[in-house]
Amino acid sequence: MKLRSLITLILLSSTAFAQSKAIDWKAIDAETLRHFTTLIKTDTSNPPGHETLVAKYLQGVLEREGIPTKLVGANPDRLSLIARLKGNGTKKPILIMGHTDVVGVQRERWAQDPFGAARIDGYIWGRGTIDDKDLVVGALMTILQLKRSGVQLDRDVIYVAEAGEEGGSPDGTFGIQYIIKNNWPDIDAEYCLTEGGEFRSVGGKVMFEKIEVTEKVGRGMRLVAHGTAGHGSMPREDNAIVHLSAAVAAIGKWQPPMHFTDVTRTYVEGLAKVSPPEEAARLNALFDSSKTAAAQDYFRKNNIEMNSILRTSVSPNIINGGFRSNVIPSEATATLDIRAIPDEDMDKFKAMMTQVINDPAVTIESNGNFGGAGMAPVSSLQTEMYQALTKAQQKIYPGIAVLPWMATGATDMRGLRLKGMQSYGIGAEIPQEDLITHAMHSDNERIKESGLYAFVHYFYEAVSQVAAK
Ligand SMILES: [Zn+2]
Numbered sequence: 417m418k419l420r421s422l423i424t425l426i427l428l429s430s431t432a433f434a435q436s437k438a439i440d441w442k443a444i445d446a447e448t449l450r451h452f453t454t455l456i457k458t459d460t461s462n463p464p465g466h467e468t469l470v471a472k473y474l475q476g477v478l479e480r481e482g483i484p485t486k487l488v489g490a491n492p493d494r495l496s497l498i499a500r501l502k503g504n505g506t507k508k509p510i511l512i513m514g515h516t517d518v519v520g521v522q523r524e525r526w527a528q529d530p531f532g533a534a535r536i537d538g539y540i541w542g543r544g545t546i547d548d549k550d551l552v553v554g555a556l557m558t559i560l561q562l563k564r565s566g567v568q569l570d571r572d573v574i575y576v577a578e579a580g581e582e583g584g585s586p587d588g589t590f591g592i593q594y595i596i597k598n599n600w601p602d603i604d605a606e607y608c609l610t611e612g613g614e615f616r617s618v619g620g621k622v623m624f625e626k627i628e629v630t631e632k633v634g635r636g637m638r639l640v641a642h643g644t645a646g647h648g649s650m651p652r653e654d655n656a657i658v659h660l661s662a663a664v665a666a667i668g669k670w671q672p673p674m675h676f677t678d679v680t681r682t683y684v685e686g687l688a689k690v691s692p693p694e695e696a697a698r699l700n701a702l703f704d705s706s707k708t709a710a711a712q713d714y715f716r717k718n719n720i721e722m723n724s725i726l727r728t729s730v731s732p733n734i735i736n737g738g739f740r741s742n743v744i745p746s747e748a749t750a751t752l753d754i755r756a757i758p759d760e761d762m763d764k765f766k767a768m769m770t771q772v773i774n775d776p777a778v779t780i781e782s783n784g785n786f787g788g789a790g791m792a793p794v795s796s797l798q799t800e801m802y803q804a805l806t807k808a809q810q811k812i813y814p815g816i817a818v819l820p821w822m823a824t825g826a827t828d829m830r831g832l833r834l835k836g837m838q839s840y841g842i843g844a845e846i847p848q849e850d851l852i853t854h855a856m857h858s859d860n861e862r863i864k865e866s867g868l869y870a871f872v873h874y875f876y877e878a879v880s881q882v883a884a885k
Pocket of ligand 1: 547
């Protein structure tokens, strides 16, 4: 090789190296929008799901860039995608994950096409924009960018776009339970990042980040009222429907006792520090025995999420009884959605319910998962990954607080935490003003476009910090 061409080669490769360091975020944002729009326009309402459409699209994108993938699942219409970017194996992998299905829509209640991805006044509208195609695209852009940058990795980065998160897989042929059972070596990792957290903004300013480190546990139960069957023309005092109604009313009005854990205490205390004075006073009042009753009552009426964070919650959601207008039924049932604080003593809780109902004609029965669901460990706030999330956040939104968070609902992190994976729920900016009118699962779900791009930057920052050599 001539000296001149050798110098040219060195110059070229050093330029390429320099370019690999500086990420063109404008270009990344445009690409994010392109993939995100495609994902939103692909209707993966579950049921039926059809998540394979998204899995194949992502497979095309990844394979074109030389990232190996596989599609997994026993239901060809509901496949999940697993991709892996290899590191040198010094440390255990990181799993980054989003779910590709969305909940269904009532189209007539939407102001925009729920599968149109319309961009209006800085927002992108559509089902799945904040649950959970923001995570699907955030994780996609992260793995793509890691590959393109050519940065040396200490660990593999695994990307999973999973089917069937909304409602799980009753027959076990798809979704996270299928993957854990059949493809565990493909996803086994030290850390997982997926949905469950958010950046909360008020009036356009991001105030704090919630990182989900634990979640409530579903402990559903049924109330069963027993009576004597008879002719509807002769009313009976032991009519099962009458007894059930009284029991449901009593349970519905009951406020289970407040119960803090380390995570929820840290969250409430931290939230008080970043809240306006009036709200801060109410949050602090929860810890003050002379003021707590009034504060709890306020949250029950005005902030149902906070109310649920403070206690094991009970919501009667299905009621059944009777089959003919002229027959008194011998049995009536109510299904209770109970979301327990992870360390709640459910035998004691059930005893409290029995006292509240105070009717021997009504029994409380397990709804399948009572006592047997198993408590997933809380993910640690001391890990390299949690620190990296905090650092990345300071780069994107300097000066805001990070609050560990217990979700009131459930995510697919539960199964991963049970397997020992340190799992953190993150998410894009959610404006306070959007909480009710544009929330996840609601009509008119939407995402703030600038928040989506910031989230992709944040995601990449956190993962590259922990994965890169
Ligand atoms: Zn979700």
